Amino acid sequence: MRAFVFTEMQFPFVDEDAHESVRVTLPNKIYDPKVGHELYKRYFDLYERADRYGLDIMLNEHHSTATCVEPAVPLTMSILARTTKSARILALGNPVANRRDPVRVAEEMAMIDVISGGRAEVGFVRGVAQEISPANSNPVLMKERMWEAVDLIIKAWTTHDGPFSWEGEFFHQRQVNIWPRPLQQPHPPVWVPTQTASTARETAQRGYTVATILNGAEGCVRIFDAYRESFVAAHGTEAPPDKLAYLGLVFVAKHRRDALEGARAVQWYIQHNKVAPQFVNVPGYFDAATRVKMLRAQYETGRLPSPIDHLAYAPIEELVDGGFCFAGEPEEVAEQLLTFRKRVGAFDNWLALVQAGAMETDLVAPSMELMASEVLPIVNRELAS
Amino acid sequence: MIALPGLARDSLLFLHGDDGPLTAQPFVDALRAGLDAPLTDVVAPTCPGWTEEPVPVWLRTIDQLAYHYLEAIDRCTTAPIVAVGASLGAWLLLEMATKQPRSFSALVLISPVGVKLTDRETAQFADLFARDIAARASVLYADPEGALRRQAGLDDHEILGLAVAQEAVARFAWEPYLHNPLLRHRLTRVKCPTAIIHGTDDAFVASLDYYRRLGGLFGGPTALKTISGAGHRVEEEQPVALADSVLEYLRDVR
Numbered sequence: 015m016r017a018f019v020f021t022e023m024q025f026p027f028v029d030e031d032a033h034e035s036v037r038v039t040l041p042n043k044i045y046d047p048k049v050g051h052e053l054y055k056r057y058f059d060l061y062e063r064a065d066r067y068g069l070d071i072m073l074n075e076h077h078s079t080a081t082c083v084e085p086a087v088p089l090t091m092s093i094l095a096r097t098t099k100s101a102r103i104l105a106l107g108n109p110v111a112n113r114r115d116p117v118r119v120a121e122e123m124a125m126i127d128v129i130s131g132g133r134a135e136v137g138f139v140r141g142v143a144q145e146i147s148p149a150n151s152n153p154v155l156m157k158e159r160m161w162e163a164v165d166l167i168i169k170a171w172t173t174h175d176g177p178f179s180w181e182g183e184f185f186h187q188r189q190v191n192i193w194p195r196p197l198q199q200p201h202p203p204v205w206v207p208t209q210t211a212s213t214a215r216e217t218a219q220r221g222y223t224v225a226t227i228l229n230g231a232e233g234c235v236r237i238f239d240a241y242r243e244s245f246v247a248a249h250g251t252e253a254p255p256d257k258l259a260y261l262g263l264v265f266v267a268k269h270r271r272d273a274l275e276g277a278r279a280v281q282w283y284i285q286h287n288k289v290a291p292q293f294v295n296v297p298g299y300f301d302a303a304t305r306v307k308m309l310r311a312q313y314e315t316g317r318l319p320s321p322i323d324h325l326a327y328a329p330i331e332e333l334v335d336g337g338f339c340f341a342g343e344p345e346e347v348a349e350q351l352l353t354f355r356k357r358v359g360a361f362d363n364w365l366a367l368v369q370a371g372a373m374e375t376d377l378v379a380p381s382m383e384l385m386a387s388e389v390l391p392i393v394n395r396e397l398a399s
Numbered sequence: 400m401i402a403l404p405g406l407a408r409d410s411l412l413f414l415h416g417d418d419g420p421l422t423a424q425p426f427v428d429a430l431r432a433g434l435d436a437p438l439t440d441v442v443a444p445t446c447p448g449w450t451e452e453p454v455p456v457w458l459r460t461i462d463q464l465a466y467h468y469l470e471a472i473d474r475c476t477t478a479p480i481v482a483v484g485a486s487l488g489a490w491l492l493l494e495m496a497t498k499q500p501r502s503f504s505a506l507v508l509i510s511p512v513g514v515k516l517t518d519r520e521t522a523q524f525a526d527l528f529a530r531d532i533a534a535r536a537s538v539l540y541a542d543p544e545g546a547l548r549r550q551a552g553l554d555d556h557e558i559l560g561l562a563v564a565q566e567a568v569a570r571f572a573w574e575p576y577l578h579n580p581l582l583r584h585r586l587t588r589v590k591c592p593t594a595i596i597h598g599t600d601d602a603f604v605a606s607l608d609y610y611r612r613l614g615g616l617f618g619g620p621t622a623l624k625t626i627s628g629a630g631h632r633v634e635e636e637q638p639v640a641l642a643d644s645v646l647e648y649l650r651d652v653r
Contacts, residue, residue, distance in 0.1 A: 038529075039529075146528075147528060147529060150573075150574055152569060152570070152573040152574060153569050153573070154459070154566060154569050154570040154573070155456060155459070155570075158456060183456055183457070290531060291531055291532075292528065292529060292530055292531050292532075292535075293529075296528065296569075297528070297562065297565035297566040297568070297569045298565075298566045298569040298570065301566075302451070302559055302562035302563045302565075302566055303559065303562075305562040305565075306555055306558045306559050306562055309558050309561065309562055310555070310558055312531070312532050313532060313547075313550045313551045313553065313558070314551055316531070316532065316533065
């Protein structure tokens, strides 16, 4: 089992009640760049400590939002490629359905792979609905665009005998001949995060790593089972556990009471994601049949309930039982993880949201250190036996 | 791809707007009830994308749809026909009329979109994808409260129809938003008599003057008419008054 630690790099000082949405339309005059400067130091320091503890790193990208002030994942990856020594650096991911130039993504990721000495793990994602307007990305046919972009990037990474041309349904390129090429051969590991079984199946057919996020044990099983079935059908062998990943909230402390308090601080992440309904219920992003319930709720109440509303203020113990959170003393968290693994089947990538809101490094670092020094050794000893 | 059963030289072709056939039906009924010779019937097809039938990946522009509609018209009749379109349906008619002017004897464009006349920092049309349902209603209707009450009373099948319609608008008109930048440069090819009808309370366009300026770009005689008590979706809010206005214009140009 490997552990990738993650923070969304939030700008947490926003009065949400004063705004319709903290995503897409929140004016950036609310963002204080001087405070932001200090926050970036905090976030990069946290990742650099994770590297020193022997943990891996997960990064992502969102736009026009206080919930994740990280609008260019190649930038954060490239900084960490230089300032860390051994951590795998996972982008989860590049929103390629929203990027107009997949070849540029291929170049960026290849350069980061070379700078980091082959530590890049490259995720590709369709992107959440609220990214569509900031990217001005047509929400119809996004999956088709994403997979064509992925195909083009893989071909750019793996073609070494001079240029090729690409005239696809969505992307046209001439003289594709990226420099540098990736250090990892034939290319860096490819990941796809998803909350849907259909994307999990396609990811399995392509042999990429699937990740699912805050789905709880029940949701995770649905994704993992779809992946495993399709993997066997496509490749004739069982899906290796290192092709599956799950993200939950995580806080570890020497004493249970501190751990629960820390986990409640991480829970801030779920509580502060106010999005106006029109940026979630986007035509074409969800199919029309799925949108009927969403539209009915809006027509009848003017509101759109979030599928994770029930998690926002749930007791931590309830989140742990559901598999949304791992919190406690090291032995306890190891046991939670092993129990979760029994419920959803073998997976070897534990993605850990370890920081949220205004949590400072002094609070988060000991939790990460315990993950590395106590939780993972217990889990890996148990799995080896 | 597109079939127009019953379309003949004495038909009136009606192309629905962005929200599909559901909300236009009372207008179509009123139009049909008031038709007089030589027009004998209203043919009101549902556009590809506005049904649950899958749409080919390559079919994602109004420009492309126009060629398929023209092909369907040509299969039915080579005589020029009368056509009426609402909003996005009116845009589709403008595309067709600039490609093949001989196919139309008269056009009625209800709250047409499809042409941008504002500067680069002013959107010509309100962004339907950036507004919650109340704000959408306020730019589309003279009586937004009434529209919201109607929406709250829809059954699941009707809501599905609207969801499908919204997806179709995204497919065909996401970017450039609700217009074809090249269309305005060939509007002189609209040769037949053409009426533009809009609601007096249309807040969907950047300025009501849009409709007058648009008509001024056509190559044939143009009339501008208004319907009071209506916003952008005239056919939904004032179906009978709109049908009367359309039929009156068609009698005038006959």
